[in-house]
Each structure stands twice: as C-alpha cells, then as structure tokens.
Amino acid sequence: MGYTVFWEGKVPEEPHIHSVGFAIRSQLVQQHNFAPTAINERLMTDRIPLTQDKHLTPISVYAPSDEEKAAFYNQLNHTTQAVPANDKRGVVGDFNARVSKDHRQWEGIIGHHGIGSCNANGQLLLGLCAEHEFIVANTLFRLPKRQKTTWKYSQSKHWHILVYVLTKARNQKDIRITRSMLGTDDCWTDHRLLISRLNIKTQRPPRRAPGSILRRRFEYVRLHNPQMVRSYKEAYERHLVNPVNQASVEDHWTTLRDAMTRAAEETISFARKKHQDWFDEDDETVSLLIEAKRQTRLHLKNQLIKSSDQRDLRSFYAATKEIFGPTRSSVGGLKDVDEATIITDSEGILLRCRTHFENLLNDQANTPSDLLRITPQDPVHHWMSLLDSIQDFNRALKRMKPNKAPGPDNIPLELLTHGGPELKNRLMLLILKIWEMTPPPSDFRDANIITIFRKGDRENCNNYHGILLLSITSKIFAHFLLDRLFILARDVLPESQCGFRPFRGTIDIIFCARQLQEL
Template identity: 35%
Template sequence: MTGLIARELARYNIDITAISETHLSDSGQLCEPLGGYTYYWSGKSSTERAESGVGFAIRDKLACPLTELLKGISDRIITLRLHLASKKYLHLINVYAPTLPSPDEEKNKFYQDLRHVLRDIPSADKLLLLGDFNARVGNDFSAWNGVLGRQGIGKCNSNGLDLLTLCAEFELCLTNTYFRLPEKYKTTWMHPRSKHWHLLDYVIVWKKDLGDVLVTRAMRGAQGWTDHRLVRSKLKITLKAPRRASHKIPTKLSCQILANDQTMRAKLDEKFGVDGLLISESAPVDEQWSAYASRLRGCASEVLGKPQKKHQDWFDDSDPEIRKLINDFRTSLRTPDDNKRRAAHYNLKVKVRALKDSWWANKANEIQLYADTHQTGRFFESLKTIFGPRVGKIAPVYNKDKSCRLTQQSDILSRWAKHFNEILNPDHQTTDIPYIEALEDLPVEEQLADAPSYNEFISALAKLKNDKTAGLDNLPSELYEYGGPNIKKPLFALILRIWEYEMIPQDWKDACISKIYKGKGDISDCSSHRGISLLSAAGKVLAHIVNTCTVAEAPTQYTLSEASGSSISSGCVMAPDLSVLCSRHFESVPQLLGIFCAGLSATLRYIQLSRAHLRCPNAVLSLVL
C-alpha cells in the first residue's frame, strides 16, 4: 500500500503529505527506496488497540537533510519543523480530530493539546496546520472575518465551531475557503448515507502568510484506497539548501557476485593490476593504504557497480495491470453517469485485491518449495520480500539525567557519543597492581617478532566472513577474499611494512559505531540500545594474523577453559587470559606492541570490561581499548 501511495504522490508532484488514520502503533519510519518517499508516523502504544494515528510522507530529498526528528504529541497530533532560512522555520502540524459522535472529553483534550503546540511556535516562523478535522465550518464569512473566505460551502456544526474558535484565537485562516473553484474541487468526503459531499480536510496558515498559498484544492483523480479525497496546496516557500557533507559517503558495491562468478573475479583483478599503485614504496603507511584503498574502490565500482535494489511490494509484478485499472477509473470520473463511476471504482478494488491474493498464493508456494528443497538463502530472501521494507522505530533521545528529550540531530549525536564513551572508557578503574606484579614471569618467545608468511596471510583472508557491512573505507571482505594476486600481493606487502615500522593506518584503527535497539525497554533511553563497531576488513586481516600467532603460542595452563564460556576458535579472549598474554608478549617483543593492540581492538570483541580492569594493567588496557 505504501508503494501505491508513493506512486500517486509522485504523479501529483507532492513533497510533503499529511496522512490520517494510519492505525499504526508507537512511532516509527518506513522508507520506500523506489517510491522516493519516507513515511513517519505516531500512534498509540503497542499495548493498546491501534486506532487513529497520524503521520507524514516526505520526499527523500527533504527527508535526508532533516535536522530535527518528527515529534509525536499523541496518536492524533504530530509535528515537523523545516529550516527555511537563518533562524526561521516552517512548522507543519498534522492532526486527526475526533469525529462528531466522539465524547466531549476526547474533543476537549485534542484541542487542548493542539493549543499547547500552537503556543510554542514563534510568531516569526511560518505555520502549516493540516489534516482531517472532521468539522464543517460553513460559509458565514462575515461572522468569521479573516478566518473564513468567501468560498466556503455547507453549514457549520459543533466541531466546525470548535475549529473556527481555535483559528480566531490564534489568527489562523482556512485556505480551502479562499479560492473560487467548482464545488467538486472543494469537497473532500461523501456521507455514506445521504451521498452528500462535505469539506472536512483543511490546510490552515497564519493570516499574515495567506499570500504564500497559491491554491488549495481537492484532487479527484488520486487513488489512495480511502474515502477522503487528496487535498493539494501549493505554497510559495523556499527551503534552505541542504548543507553538503564534508566528505562524500561512498556508494555500496555489489560484491556478492564475486562468490560465484569466476569471470568477475578475473576481470576485477586484471583491472586493478593494469596501472598498479602509483606511489613510492618509501611513502608513509597511511599514504600507501590510501592509494591502495582508493584504487581498489575505483576498480570495484567500475567492474562490479552498485547492487540492484528490488522492489519489495506485492504490486510490482502486477504493475501494468494496476496502471490500466487506475487509468480506467480516472476516465470514468469525467463521465456524468454516477453508476459508471461507482462500477469503475468497484471494479478497481475487486481486481486489485484479486491480483494481490494471486501474488500471495504464488509467493507462498515459492517459499514452500525453497523450504522443501533446503534452499536456505532463497528461503530467507523470499521472506524479506514478504515483510517488505524495514520498519524502524524512531523517538527523541533522553539527555543524561532523563529530564528532557533531545530532538536536534546535533544534540542527539553528541548524546550518543557521550553514552558510548562512558561504556568504552569508564572513569572508575580498580586494578590490583600487587596481584599483577606477583604473576609468574613467562619465557621470552623470540619467534613472535618474525614477520608473517604469505601462507599465514592467505589463512587470515580465509577467516573473513562474507555479507558483512564494511567499515569507513567501504571495502567489503569479499574484495580481499576473492581477489586475485594483483589485489592480495600489494596488501601483503603493506602488512609487512606495517610489521616492520610498527605504524598502523588510521583507517584500520577507526570504527563506526552503529546502534541497534534491543527490542525491550524505553526506545528513548540510550541503555536500551547496543553498539556494533564496523571495522576495516583489511585491519581484520592483520588482527587475525596477530591473534593466530599469540593464541597458538599461549601455554596450555593459560588457555581458555570451557567454564569461561568461550573458546579460542571463536576469537574471544577473556580477562585472565588477556593479562597473561599481555605480560608474556608485550614484555618479550616490544616491536609487536602496536600491532597486537590493533589486533585486540578487532578480535577481543567479547571482553568483559569489569573483569579486565581487575586483572590487567591500566597502561595495557588503554592501548587495547
């Protein structure tokens, strides 16, 4: 359904759409990559029955540079703030008002919340209040001068009186009543019993900003599977140009085809080895790595290209049939015969549902076939198609003392940085120095200073896992694992140089921390998320080499036991073993210190910090962590 809505919005060239009655729980977002829109919503708690609900559909070019999160006031009010100019904003408020038979307490609470939101908006900013108010305001423009225009329709009811009172209080005007249009372009909803058309959906602005509104009218041809017509308002507003990022984010590479396509492997290796690396061997390590990474990224982008995104909505395979049905429905709107219009609308709904049911039946048979034939990869890929685009939960983040919620993107980023810094770099460390000094000295292992062999390098490459998100260099592990000699040998030479000069490229040390919601607890609380560090795949190769050497040389009395809950094969080293390895190798082979620390940052992922501080020197832990 979101794909169909995105198609209609793109056809009418709409940038921001207010959506009512979403019937979705909590707050979240959903992106339609091919549709070009991102959906945001606010609803009731997941423990309550999903009713009402409001949201926005924003074109991607506007959703990406948003500096503030959307704020869900309740399941009936959601707000959005767009940056127009220096210290000037456009406030958009989407509402879904209670219906006429609703209790007075519910109506009073709705308008009380709306008044509270309007009071917080600076008078210098622009306002766009829109949504389904379930109110008929009539055409008595003389009694409501400045609020109603001369082009109102129908009579006023009690909900309309509440809306007019609110507009008069805050000097607002209903733009739907200011443009001389045929009645069919004003009304938005037809009563199911009387078959009379009424105006219930409004676009409201400040009186002083009425000149910015070019036209507000109903679009009869829009098909959104709803009983309300789409209302489009054109405004004369210039948004602030998005600020360019200081660095261009590299595009993802289609590296999955390297796993099964020998031809693409040979082509990539040949492309990389045509010109070679145009840099001196005496250049610093960072410059050599930068030249190698940029060269490999450029060749991979040219040979492999970007991964193709598949549309995950059910109507993708039935696109020609759906377009034909919608065109027939639009044609019927031009006929004066009401029976033909109803028949065309009914035919549209019935056939689209039949296409949807057929797609689901075929997809179910396809998934069952994959399950019966044990094709696990295609089985899970089909499941992703069933579930469609990923739905993400969004919410403002609490500050440290949880006294308020942060909505500015810069404040949110700063809060996450402080949160992960407290986790990874705790202030309180209780290290038992006498115990560490009493540890038995281990014999010196001189062979650990020897540079790794090419076979050890190849073995480390084989330990890399596929289908993992790349680090900041955007070079997935498949490029190294399936690359040819022209790709592997320069990387091995770089590792030997790193081993010799004890200098590690900065890209191998840096990590991008991505937060993942645990699925429980308050989503606004930072402690309800866990962080995943995205590391450079080339740095993992060096880490595997170092880890293999140190763990292989560890004496049996200091290896991991089953009681510790981990095994050496899993790449984990617990705190007691870490202290022994540090005492043994750091004291015996000083030139390995920097390399081993880089390896630890990538391989010792499951170390328990509280136990590590009790067994390891602070100097060692500061290098490792």
C-alpha cells in the same frame, strides 16, 4: 509529540487580560529554528519554509473591542504589507467581530455559509480583507451551525463567530476545512476552539547531515561470474600504482583502497535498492503477472520454511526480505542524560549516541598502578616476532566469512579474494610494514557503530546494543595475532579454562562439577 509555546503579553505590573502566541511542534522548531516575532501583546508573526522555495507567514492576533481597535487595525495593516508578496499568508485569531452572511455585498470575501449580522468591528475586519484580498475561511464550508460558532453570549445564550481564519483568495484551495472543535461544552466555558486544516507541506530537513559521507554497498555478487572477475582484476591493475616506495603505511593503504574502489565502481558498480512492484487490480492486462507474483510468494514461503529447518540463517533472512520487504526503523527521540529531556533533532540524537558509547566503551578500570610489576612474568618468546609468509595470509583470508558488512573503508571481502595474486602480495607487504612497529592506517583503527534495539523503552540509549563494523583487512591482521596467542594460551591458560578455546567447551566443566557433587 511535544509543543513549544511562544507568547507575548503585558508586563508583570499590568493586568494579564490579553496576550497572543503560537504553539508549534517541538520537532519543527528544532529542525527549522523557528523564532516567531512579537510585534506587541496583540500581534505575533512567523515565517515557515515550505517546499519549492515557498514560505507560509501566519499572523496571530487578538483584536481589542474598545477605542484601541483603530490603532490595532493600523498596525495589522502595516504588518500584512511587510509580508513578502510570494508568501502564503494567513491571519488567525480572535477579532471580537461579527461578519454577516451577505455574500452578495462582499463577494469574494465572505462565502455562502456565513451566519448572523455584521457589527462595527466586522466592518473594520471586512475592510481589511478587501484591501489585502483576504477571504474569510469560516464561511466557505457548509457545516452545522454548532460547528461554525466559537463564542456564546451569556445573556441571550446565542452562539456567534468571533475567531476567524483569513487567507489570500489565491490560496483558497490550500484550506481543507475550517470548523469549531466540539466537546468543550461540558467544560463550562463560553468559547470553542477553531481548527483549520491546510493542504501544505513544510520543508523536510536533509536526511543526511551536511558533510556526511554517503556509503553505498558494492554489488559483489557479480564476482561469482568468472568474466566479471577478470574484468575486475584488469581494472585493479590499471588503477594501481607501485606503493612499495611509499614512506608511510597510511599512504600505502590509501593507494590500495582507492585502486580497489575505482576498479569495483567500473566493473561491479553499486547495489541498487529494490522496490516492491505496484499493480492495478482493475487492469486485466496484469492479471497474469499478479498470479505469477502469488506463485513466487508461495515458493518463497516454502523456501523460508526449508531454510528455517536447515538453520540457514542467510537464506532465511533473504527470503524474509523478499516477502515482506526491508523494514526501516527510525528513532523518534532519545532521552538526554537527565532522562527528562527528549532529543528529537538528528544532530542531537547522533551526539547523544556518541556520548553514550564513549562512556560505555572508554570506562576507566580501577587497576593498581603496579599491576604489571606484581604480575608474574613469563619468559620472552622470540618466535612470536617472526614475520608471516604469503601462505599464512592466504590461510587467514580463507578463514574469513563472506557476505559480511564492510567497515569504514567500504571494502568487502569479495574485493580482496578476487583481486588476484598481485593484490594479495601488496596487502601482505602492508601487513609486514605494520608488523615492524609501524602504526596501522586510520581505517584499521576506526569502526562504524550500528545500533540494534533489544527491548524496553526505545528512547533509552541503554536499550540499544552497539555493533562495531571493522575493516576487513584489519581483521586479517588480527587473525595473525590470534594464531600466535592461541599457541601461547596452551602454555599459559590453566587446564580448567575451557571457554573460548578450540575443541573445548563449558559443557565439559559443568559435567565434571556435577560428577563431583554426586560423589
């Protein structure tokens, strides 16, 4: 995970002897649009949103050790006073100061585990802490001395604390640990990094983009109950208004879709998410339930093996979800077009996927402009323009496979098959309107794209396979066209074409090719 560095230093003409800054995780910067404020080359502040309408205001400092320290502490005092009173605040940085271990004299400011003695800069620092009710977090934890000190004096080789973490006394419980990071002694440096872990949580971005539509699946399994089917038909007829006189196909389809949706919401409702049960292993009252759960898992395991042997994929995956639970895979980031920049925010990932599939599905074909003119034309078949009947609609409806994910209209096949003759007649009337050269509804032309990871790098869009979820009603209309094209294909396609044709296969062609090779 990358970090974004914000820093402020002297102008290029002056010596680069000191600066101040923040290193914030790039994902947090993109989610909350962080923009730290640099007061000068020694002070920088930021405001981080937390949960429950709270904020954290960290102040990064690099204090001077010469005659400029009076002006520095004066500026730091004004900066601390400007922080809202309800914010959690903290001051972090190199103060070039040494506070003592006299916790009795500085009660409530220095903890019981300080080291060394106090110098002049330490007096200024402790005065600032007393004025703003700060506590020195470095002195709160009982640690070895080498895990407290941050700087080694080159002449005496003694280690001291110069980097401090200051926080309000009321927020002391938020600090889990403050200690030096060991392992840098071999880098030939006289400084150690200081780490302070806080028990706080930043505000999470919304899981759904603003303005997005929440699509929930209907519990269409309840339609296996005849009583529920009758209730659904009655609710559908109650919500349905007569769409025959509607001028446009879009209004006709919207009326049918809304009636089916409201009827399904009243009768079968939406499917609920199932969470795994939690048991306390030390509680004797639930021991029988735990044993029953184990027996259920054993039964599901046997069912899983049986479904695998019978090649029943639906039962196989249903049993898998019951045993292991649904798996949720999230994309940590996607590479941009240049394959160098990593996109981590949700809106950027959606935009990158949209651009990828637009380029993939809208590829420009390099066909000559006079292709239709030079292609031999078959005679016009007038029988292809004849309208279908309700019997053709019922046959196409029976050929549809159940338990399929719906498209943009969120209407599953079960709502169509259990809607009764009135719904089927009105859907047939809608298809006849579309057949008479009328543009289809927008739900028939749109589709939801679901990405499935294949293999390779998860940050590469080319390693994801896009699945289009189309409207179920539009698939019924597509079956009408497919039936006519199959009849026409018998006369147009050559005898050698066996792929994607009923009662034929490429195995026969391969067998013939091998027989010819053996001759």
